Amino acid sequence: xxxxxxxPWFSSPxxxxxxxxxxxxxxxxxxxxTAYLAGALEKPLLVEGPAGxxxxxxxxxxxxxxGADLVRLQCYEGLDEARALYEWNYKKQLLRIQAxxxxxxxxxxxxDDIFTDEFLLTRxxxxxIRRDEPTVLLIDEVDKTDVEVEGLLLEVLSDFQVxxxxxxxxxxxxxxxxxxxxxxxxxxxxxxxxxxxxxxLDYPDAEREREIVLSQVPELEALVAEQLVATxxxxxxxxxxxxPSIAESVDWARTLVALEIRELDDKAVDDTLGVVLxxxxxxxxxxxxxxxRK
Ligand SMILES: Nc1ncnc2c1ncn2[C@@H]1O[C@H](COP(=O)(O)OP(=O)(O)OP(=O)(O)O)[C@@H](O)[C@H]1O
Ligand SMILES: [Mg+2]
Numbered sequence: 001x002x003x004x005x006x007x008p009w010f011s012s013p014x015x016x017x018x019x020x021x022x023x024x025x026x027x028x029x030x031x032x033x034t035a036y037l038a039g040a041l042e043k044p045l046l047v048e049g050p051a052g053x054x055x056x057x058x059x060x061x062x063x064x065x066x067g068a069d070l071v072r073l074q075c076y077e078g079l080d081e082a083r084a085l086y087e088w089n090y091k092k093q094l095l096r097i098q099a100x101x102x103x104x105x106x107x108x109x110x111x112d113d114i115f116t117d118e119f120l121l122t123r124x125x126x127x128x129i130r131r132d133e134p135t136v137l138l139i140d141e142v143d144k145t146d147v148e149v150e151g152l153l154l155e156v157l158s159d160f161q162v163x164x165x166x167x168x169x170x171x172x173x174x175x176x177x178x179x180x181x182x183x184x185x186x187x188x189x190x191x192x193x194x195x196x197x198x199x200x201l202d203y204p205d206a207e208r209e210r211e212i213v214l215s216q217v218p219e220l221e222a223l224v225a226e227q228l229v230a231t232x233x234x235x236x237x238x239x240x241x242x243x244p245s246i247a248e249s250v251d252w253a254r255t256l257v258a259l260e261i262r263e264l265d266d267k268a269v270d271d272t273l274g275v276v277l278x279x280x281x282x283x284x285x286x287x288x289x290x291x292x293r294k
Contacts, residue, residue, distance in 0.1 A: 009062075210225050
């Protein structure tokens, strides 16, 4: 068997902060520390928080920063083992059975033949476990799955091994860096949480959001950036159906640059609010409460 030299994921929280920011992801100290620990302790990292605060992007950034490949399991209602772990390629197995008929092969031989790697369709969880190259496994929106899938995840994430009855047990040569994300649309089980490190990601403070926006839209002028971040902050304080996310701040910045708007006055906000707020009632409320209209 090939020896794999295990390079640690990160050498310190500062190392996380520096390397992630070099790939365009700006962390706060809590995020950097938790991500460092997830790597050092080889524990899955559960990231919970509202939409658009950078949960999914964190996993992608870890992959970019460490040169690991990203394997993604997108969760949804009705996701099952066959889609998450592996399934047998029935069609191909049938063809092989048909092809072997008429030949002098016993069922035992055919059986041994069709339950081999060649007929296995590996899905993200098994793929991540079998890889011997550094891998970031992103289990995205885990709160969208049914509870049974959580049981499956528990098994996989406790031992990093999968048992395929016909083939035997596959154990991870190198544990993947696992990131689970959740919008907290339902409570995850205590058992799953226990196996993970937990990070609550929230909207960034104004300073960090300004940095994020400017790193993605460097053409934005300093004054507008300041005003944009302040306005987004005020919008988030209102009780809206859908508060603006970081992605929407960035879109807004791009819009303002495209329209060559140099100051975010009432008119500019009125003209472009659709980029940030996507519900008519939210827009009305924002306009009213921010007293944008005279
Ligand atoms: N810390 C950050 N540094 C740089 N960009 C960020 C950061 N956080 C978020 N972003 C930007 O915000 C976008 C949205 O982030 P992401 O898709 O990760 O959100 P999410 O939390 O997974 O949301 P959802 O719950 O809707 O899936 C990213 O594509 C990225 O451009
Ligand atoms: Mg996401």
